[in-house]
Amino acid sequence: MDFVESKFVKEVSEITDNMYHQGWDERNGGNISYLIDEQFVREYFPKDVFLRDLELGFTADEVLRNKYFLVTGTGKYFKNVIKDPENNLGLVKIDSDGHTAHLLWGYRDGGRMTSEFPAHLMSHAVRFKANPNNRVIMHTHPTYTICMGACLPTDEVVFTRKLWKSNTEAVVVFPEGVGVLPCMVCGTNEIGMATAEKMKEHRIVTWTNHGIYGAGNDIDEAFGLIETVEKTAQIYMLTLGHVVNEIPDEVIIGLAKLWNLKMMPGVIEEK
Numbered sequence: 621m622d623f624v625e626s627k628f629v630k631e632v633s634e635i636t637d638n639m640y641h642q643g644w645d646e647r648n649g650g651n652i653s654y655l656i657d658e659q660f661v662r663e664y665f666p667k668d669v670f671l672r673d674l675e676l677g678f679t680a681d682e683v684l685r686n687k688y689f690l691v692t693g694t695g696k697y698f699k700n701v702i703k704d705p706e707n708n709l710g711l712v713k714i715d716s717d718g719h720t721a722h723l724l725w726g727y728r729d730g731g732r733m734t735s736e737f738p739a740h741l742m743s744h745a746v747r748f749k750a751n752p753n754n755r756v757i758m759h760t761h762p763t764y765t766i767c768m769g770a771c772l773p774t775d776e777v778v779f780t781r782k783l784w785k786s787n788t789e790a791v792v793v794f795p796e797g798v799g800v801l802p803c804m805v806c807g808t809n810e811i812g813m814a815t816a817e818k819m820k821e822h823r824i825v826t827w828t829n830h831g832i833y834g835a836g837n838d839i840d841e842a843f844g845l846i847e848t849v850e851k852t853a854q855i856y857m858l859t860l861g862h863v864v865n866e867i868p869d870e871v872i873i874g875l876a877k878l879w880n881l882k883m884m885p886g887v888i889e890e891k
């Protein structure tokens with residue numbers, strides 16, 4: 621079977637189409653990277669034959685070397701992935717020296733990985749060490765999450781508290797809270813390192829005035845985290861200045877107890 625028919629390409633094509641239709645990924649906004657185990661790569665590529673080599677511009681962590689990633693291309697539009705995956709996606713293998721990505725498939729028009737690949741790979745390394753089943757890093761520009769970040773101080777305790785107080789699903793889906801970065805220049809190793817640092821404690825990190833990063837074991841999990849933050853941010857923004865019924869602290873504590881969750885400290889005072 622051709623790799624374009626694989627479940628991996630299908631999953632990324634379907635989710636990028638879905639995210640585009642949510643209105644989150646205007647123009648070339650957003651990017652996804654998906655760690656694919658070698659045993660599955662071998663089903664499509666019996667041995668490594670590389671089309672091109674692509675410089676990373678940073679040194680990939682040891683845990684990621686010789687690993688394969690399906691990655692959206694730089695300058696590519698989410699809305700087009702489903703129509704032409706082989707041009708808009710690429711399958712790369714990280715070299716054993718950590719400096720190069722070898723291209724096995726995709727980027728047909730001469731393209732390369734997303735400009736946010738440093739933030740993706742640095743986040744993968746941190747999440748892989750926390751949980752080796754973590755395979756997906758997803759970046760997108762969800763409208764209400766960006767609005768909410770513009771209306772609040774860049775403080776992750778404040779941001780997390782506002783989310784938890786707005787929607788009872790919030791503490792259940794992200795009990796470890798949301799990491800928050802201030803507005804920074806994107807596409808750089810610096811924002812990559814800052815994102816990865818936050819990913820030590822959180823599977824979700826917001827980039828103020830820009831968007832969000834989500835990590836998960838699979839596409840559904842990463843997307844589910846982001847859509848829950850975005851839905852909650854929408855509730856927060858639509859009710860801003862009008863709230864009569866905010867979720868009481870006791871209910872948030874009760875939900876965490878019911879689901880046996882460890883809450884981010886400092887957000888809700890335990891009484």
Ligand code: 2HA
Nearest residue numbers: 648649650651736806
């Ligand atoms: O790839 O979203 O952050 C386009 C972006 C940059």
Ligand code: ZN
Nearest residue numbers: 649650760831
């Ligand atoms: Zn972006």
